[in-house]
Amino acid sequence: xxxxxxxxxxxxxxxxxxxxxxxxxxxxxxxxxxxxxxxxxxxxxxxxxxxxxxxxxxxxxxxxxxxxxxxxxxxxxxxxxxxxxxxxxxxxxxxxxxxxxxxxxxxxxxxxxxxxxxxxxxxxxxxxxxxxxxxxxxxxxxxxxxxxxxxxxxxxxxxxxxxxxxxxxxxxxxxxxxxxxxxxxxxxxxxxxxxxxxxxxxxxxxxxxxxxxxxxxxxxxxxxxxxxxxxxxxxxxxxxxxxxxxxxxxxxxxxxxxxxxxxxxxxxxxxxxxxxxxxxxxxxxxxxxxxxxxxxxxxxxxxxxxxxxxxxxxxxxxxxxxxxxxxxxxxxxxxxxxxxxxxxxxxxxxxxxxxxxxxxxxxxxxxxxxxxxxxxxxxxxxxxxxxxxxxxxxxxxxxxxxxxxxxxxxxxxxxxxxxxxxxxxxxxxxxxxxxxxxxxxxxxxxxxxxxxxxxxxxxxxxxxxxxxxxxxxxxxxxxxxxxxxxxxxxxxxxxxxxxxxxxxxxxxxxxxxxxxxxxxxxxxxxxxxxxxxxxxxxxxxxxxxxxxxxxxxxxxxxxxxxxxxxxxxxxxxxxxxxxxxxxxxxxxxxxxxxxxxxxxxxxxxxxxxxxxxxxxxxxxxxxxxxxxxxxxxxxxxxxxxxxxxxxxxxxxxxxxxxxxxxxxxxxxxxxxxxxxxxxxxxxxxxxxxxxxxxxxxxxxxxxxxxxxxxxxxxxxxxxxxxxxxxxxxxxxxxxxxxxxxxxxxxxxxx
Numbered sequence: 001x002x003x004x005x006x007x008x009x010x011x012x013x014x015x016x017x018x019x020x021x022x023x024x025x026x027x028x029x030x031x032x033x034x035x036x037x038x039x040x041x042x043x044x045x046x047x048x049x050x051x052x053x054x055x056x057x058x059x060x061x062x063x064x065x066x067x068x069x070x071x072x073x074x075x076x077x078x079x080x081x082x083x084x085x086x087x088x089x090x091x092x093x094x095x096x097x098x099x100x101x102x103x104x105x106x107x108x109x110x111x112x113x114x115x116x117x118x119x120x121x122x123x124x125x126x127x128x129x130x131x132x133x134x135x136x137x138x139x140x141x142x143x144x145x146x147x148x149x150x151x152x153x154x155x156x157x158x159x160x161x162x163x164x165x166x167x168x169x170x171x172x173x174x175x176x177x178x179x180x181x182x183x184x185x186x187x188x189x190x191x192x193x194x195x196x197x198x199x200x201x202x203x204x205x206x207x208x209x210x211x212x213x214x215x216x217x218x219x220x221x222x223x224x225x226x227x228x229x230x231x232x233x234x235x236x237x238x239x240x241x242x243x244x245x246x247x248x249x250x251x252x253x254x255x256x257x258x259x260x261x262x263x264x265x266x267x268x269x270x271x272x273x274x275x276x277x278x279x280x281x282x283x284x285x286x287x288x289x290x291x292x293x294x295x296x297x298x299x300x301x302x303x304x305x306x307x308x309x310x311x312x313x314x315x316x317x318x319x320x321x322x323x324x325x326x327x328x329x330x331x332x333x334x335x336x337x338x339x340x341x342x343x344x345x346x347x348x349x350x351x352x353x354x355x356x357x358x359x360x361x362x363x364x365x366x367x368x369x370x371x372x373x374x375x376x377x378x379x380x381x382x383x384x385x386x387x388x389x390x391x392x393x394x395x396x397x398x399x400x401x402x403x404x405x406x407x408x409x410x411x412x413x414x415x416x417x418x419x420x421x422x423x424x425x426x427x428x429x430x431x432x433x434x435x436x437x438x439x440x441x442x443x444x445x446x447x448x449x450x451x452x453x454x455x456x457x458x459x460x461x462x463x464x465x466x467x468x469x470x471x472x473x474x475x476x477x478x479x480x481x482x483x484x485x486x487x488x489x490x491x492x493x494x495x496x497x498x499x500x501x502x503x504x505x506x507x508x509x510x511x512x513x514x515x516x517x518x519x520x521x522x523x524x525x526x527x528x529x530x531x532x533x534x535x536x537x538x539x540x541x542x543x544x545x546x547x548x549x550x551x552x553x554x555x556x557x558x559x560x561x562x563x564x565x566x567x568x569x570x571x572x573x574x575x576x577x578x579x580x581x582x583x584x585x586x587x588x589x590x591x592x593x594x595x596x597x598x599x600x601x602x603x604x605x606x607x608x609x610x611x612x613x614x615x616x617x618x619x620x621x622x623x624x625x626x627x628x629x630x631x632x633x634x635x636x637x638x639x640x641x642x643x644x645x646x647x648x649x650x651x652x653x654x655x656x657x658x659x660x661x662x663x664x665x666x667x668x669x670x671x672x673x674x675x676x677x678x679x680x681x682x683x684x685x686x687x688x689x690x691x692x693x694x695x696x697x698x699x700x701x702x703x704x705x706x707x708x709x710x711x712x713x714x715x716x717x718x719x720x721x722x723x724x725x726x727x728x729x730x731x732x733x734x735x736x737x738x739x740x741x742x743x744x745x746x747x748x749x750x
Contacts, residue, residue, distance in 0.1 A: 135465020415561030
């Protein structure tokens, strides 16, 4: 998933500053002397040197090195200084806007204002990235303080009367036809945002900024609570016989973790190392599976990492945001501007998919119960039994399907690069850049003509203190033909025991997925950065990433890179055929789990009222129960770790994963029909969709590529969750808005 920077807005540093001296005075008034180490404002020589070094790092990112971030020069003790230096640099740009006395135009008014905001945002990207990948409480604490100041600065820009006056002066001299569409839309967006703030009374502005600031703070705390709970979690097993069925390497790692903790002879199961999941899927001991499953699904609900009060407060604050904007719910506030066209439409989309999937989920459960009964005479499947019996049934049907020896991390990376080369003509070279950890690898991406389109840095292996999961983020998004700098982070297993890092098919999909996000960024050719790359409708943003996963499942593509690390052999045809057949195994249950996340997200942000529904955790469990084939226990608290919907940018937007999956299945059907490496189709996808960013509506971009509306059944066919040919009668259409405000729809059978 792509990472977006949250913007808070409590009145604070730089809300009324106009120059360095004024900045110094405001900061001295707003913060204790201890925090002033970050600014070169006439303090002692040591502090001045500290600030100069921080300022040099910021300048290097934007003026000199640019695509080689000095990661190794950023530490906990200068994070705040770097943030403050970025704010001072931005203030200088804004001062140029407000002090300008000539005839205003786009270049001398809109561009520097936008650049000031974006550059602080990019520094936030750099610092927040380090916060997520490094095991340092000191750095996390420093970043939390720095993030508040950067967020306050960016938000308070919109409250400034002098900037409004400057932009209003530009609007008065602007003549129709002066600006191309992108620039005009950019200028109009800035004008309308500043104007709307000026029209609010001071109390409303103060409340709006306070709301944003508290949401940012709580979101960060929510994520950090999850990370702390996962990092510190330990489930102890003293009797090795309880681990029967668990893979040897998992037991070995658990034994080593216990020994390191001073308890040799025992086993310590953790979250970050994947051992908990391995036990749930493989341990023969049902009571152990239950204990571990319950621990996993009540994580972040105790002590200092308890996320339950944060959930209640975040829901309350976001309801207030929606009310202040005149929207009936936060879900409506978010979705009405997106491709789906509103919260009711998003709920209908999720409900329709669930209704279409549920019969297949029931069929899968019946088969699983029958299989278990044939093994141990019991036909009941509890929540902690499902993955275990599904794993065993899958192995019975298809046999061993281990392809990890063919999917070393180098093979998979080379495969992603080769697929992109065949489709788009790019070349990838590994280069040496500064790094934040020895695992980091850096790559230069060149277009067919040798033009640099950007650099990528990748940190793929799991380790303690690093946020779990995978994401792509940007440091610098180029304008037009200018290059970009992006980051890809994942948590796949690293090398061990002298063997290369070997990935599962799911891991390989993850690498291709995040590389798809990166291509969306790298191929951006829009003139205005804020419209480029992944700055698109949030229910469209996963299309470029999810479509890349398809090539992992194409034999023609696999044969290009999936070679056995020891023998060089390709994946045998028989093994690949079983892989493809097994891909659909359990597809309905997997889809229903994802729809449960989407459904509870929309329910919480569209319907939940504590006065009516009571406790949010209980309400969420009741909603999710409707998607599950087994009973959820009363203490089920999965949403306490569902960071996507509280701190990950997908609040009231989780449905977008499935929405984009429909788009990706449908769009890939064109590649499947015309050739998975058809260069002309690839160029059309790149130039007509990836390069355009948010300059056109997502619906229009998709229609242009496919020549029609999206077909919802493309996804169902891919997953094997359809029995009949599609029915495209008008009564079976899920609507979404066209750019002109009228409706178009998903082609959708009842």
